[in-house]
Amino acid sequence: MIDNITYNDFVNKVHSSSDIIKVISAYVPLKKRGHNYWGCCPFHQEKTPSFSVVPDEGFFYCFGCHTGGNVFKFLSLVENISYGDAIKLQAERLNIPIPQKKKSDREIEHENNIKNLYRIHEMAQAFFHNCLTKTSYGKPGLLYLKKRGINNDIINLFHLGFAPPGWDKLSSAFIKRGINENLLLQVGLIVKKKTSGYYDRFRERIIIPIKDEKGRTVGFGARLIKDGQPKYLNSPETLLFNKRNLLFGLNESKKYIRQYDYAIIVEGYMDAIALASHNIANSVASLGTAFTAEQCKKILRYTSNIYFCYDGDSAGQNATLRALSIARGQHAAVKVILLPDGSKDPDEFLQKHDAAAFNKLIDNAVSFIDFHLHYIMQNIDYTSLEGKLKAVSFILPILSSIDNLVESNAYAVKVSQTLGIDETDLRNELQKYRKHSNQSSAPSNFQISQTINSAGDSAAIKAGRHIITRIWQEPDVLDYILATTPINEFENKQHREILTFLTEQIHNNNFINDITASEKLSDDSYTELSRCLVEKKNTNESKLLDDYLKIIHRAHLEKSYLEHSLRADELERSGDDRFQQELIKIQRIRKEMDGVK
Structure with missing residues (x-):
């Protein structure tokens, strides 16, 4: 069983073995300037580098989008994974063994269930693929695909299949092989009848396996090849299949998206397959559902440039408007590929035209604003x-x-x-x-009044950052700082949290580093700590510590003076005699302010 000491030792080993410059340079070109390394931020669009790394402190910070942290925080953001998974990812890259936690019976049961669900999906994929390519049942499906220009290479690339006619072909075959009916129900391959028994969900349809980013089959899409409804049928939501978090084809297209530095987002999987069959390999499909922030974050791991090519009808245009808003909200650079009149979707366009024609549409993709103008002209x-x-x-x-x-x-x-x-x-x-x-x-009048001296506030925040950096580098100075200026006098909420953390760590003789800070601080405060340590390396201020403490104290007095002045005015207007007590407090604060030079 893994204990806290073993895990902490593991984390510290991974941390001490990690070169933050080397890790970040794998994603962002960095150039040294002074003590820091600079590059364009991978988390938002910019042309002038505002992303800075301080190797001796082990922190990065972007002065544009205000994202910061240590090497594990960077990996968690750029790979869109949890902080804990980022540690494990870096350990794997460094060939450091990951200690295994002893699992409870419930956890073991859950893991085994998940493994079984993946296994059943793989079995079903093979069943459908073999049915298409090796049996007479699949002949109508092959004919349909060939007619649409989908050759054997594409069939094998996407592991396309065919669901045979009949109500129980798959279920009978799987149950004979010892597969539990409840597992088949969980993954949605069979449906329970209203009376008794089960029937296959997919029948006489082209089957499109839907895979996650790692290439594991997690669900299926099915396309009817005859007249009828619904034309498309998907697996139901399961433990593995959640359309909000999936992009069809990403497991195959991600290397091309990174290579070409843009992704094409289409609505349906048949659109993505049609593009792939024309050697346009950097496309994914949002599975016909509304484009989500979760899907956008997955794309941003490979490129910041997203081209939308949704259906040309009214519903498709409205979906494009929503998708553009979501993508821009995630700081993506967006364009829209406009289909000419008469083409419903990319699949239909490519049935009439070649890849060169579609590449021209890509070259002529319109900007965010131009698409809105196009929408106005159309609607x-x-x-x-x-x-x-x-x-x-x-x-x-x-x-x-x-x-x-x-x-x-x-x-x-x-x-x-x-x-x-x-x-x-x-x-x-x-x-x-x-x-x-x-x-x-805008804030209320009272809030505006509280921040009337913006220059003072700015100076106080800068002073707070200097003081935090000084404590981080010289913990022995903490007691002097607290004796001079209590934590509650620091106006910035994040600064108060950081100082409280530093005080607890130092007084308890605990080690201070970016690992302990990431565990103890809120995200906002941890980001602010990153800024303190990165920004300090770029300041040439020569003020002494006492000067910064005076700035903090004076800003606190000015805030108190303003609050009591507003309170006195309010009480006097309402005829409350307590305003005289407020005036006495104001005079005392004023006198103290005069003494702080």
Whole structure:
């Protein structure tokens, strides 16, 4: 049985054996500048490097998206895995044995059940594939696939299969081989009858195995080859099959996505298969469901550039709008591949055209803004006054979301020309929209008053970072700092949490490093600690520790002064005599402030 000491020793061994520069350089090109290494952040779009690594402290921090942490935190983010799994991943890369925890009977039973579910999916995949390629049952399926231009190489690549006719071909074969009916029910291969007994879920359909990122079959899609409904049928949600977290074809396409540095997202698996059959190998399908943040994060592990090519109908366009919003929310660079009129989806387009024609569509993919303009032109009659107002209302939030001023101005010109709207009027409406949005998200008057001295707050935060870094590097200075400036005087919430953590660790004679910090601190505070240690290496400030402590103390007094002043005004207006007590407190604070120079 693994104990805490054994596990901590394991983590420390992996940590001490890990070179943070070497690990991060495998994902991000870094250049040394001063004490730090710099590169473009892998977690958001940028052209000027704001991602910094300090090797001697073992931390990274991005000054653009404010993401930070140690080597394990980086791996967990870039690989989209848990912190614990990041430690294990790095251990595997370093060939360090992972200590095994003794499992409970319940855990062993759960693991065995999961293994059985994977095994049944593999067996079912082989059953359907053999039925397609080696039996007379599969002839209609082969004919259908050949007609759609899907050759044997693609059939074998995706392990395509065919579900034979009849109600119990698969279930009878599997039960004879000793497979428990409950397991077949769990994975959705059979369905319980209303009376008694079972029947096969998939019959006389092309079978498309759906695999996870590691290439393990976790479910099936099925396409009817005759007239009837539903045309497509998927496995039900199971322990293994959750459409929100899966992208069809990612196990095969991920290497090409990374190689070409962009991914094509289509709706259905037949679209992705059609693209692959035309040697367009960097595509995945969102399984006909709405594109999710979980799916987006998987793509971002391989590229930050996403091209959407959903169906050309109204439902497909609306799905594209939602997908663009989700992808931009995850800091992806997005474009849209527009299908010409008459083509419902990529599969249908490629039945009429060759790969070169589709590659031209890729080359002509439109931007986020241009797709919204395209949507307006397709769905809104902007020739009328009512239509223009509707179009402007639709496009203003999109224009407002553009941070780059040059880009924003260029699109304002384009939108005004496209919609036939006076450019000055559009800019005025955009300015009003931005002002209204800022007011809607602004804090209350009291909150604004509390932060009236923004320069002081900024100085206090900088001072707090310097003090935290000083304690991290010289723990012996902690008692002097606390005797001079109590933790509650630090205005920043994360700074108070970090200082509390450092105090507990030092007073208990516990070791301080990025591992213990990651275990004890909240995510926000751990990120702020990363910034403190990374930012310190880039400052040339020569102020002494006492100067920073005075800044913290004065900022605390200024905040108290403001709070009591507001309280006194409120009490005086309401005729409450207690305002005089507040005035006495204000005078005392004012006197103390005068003494802090």
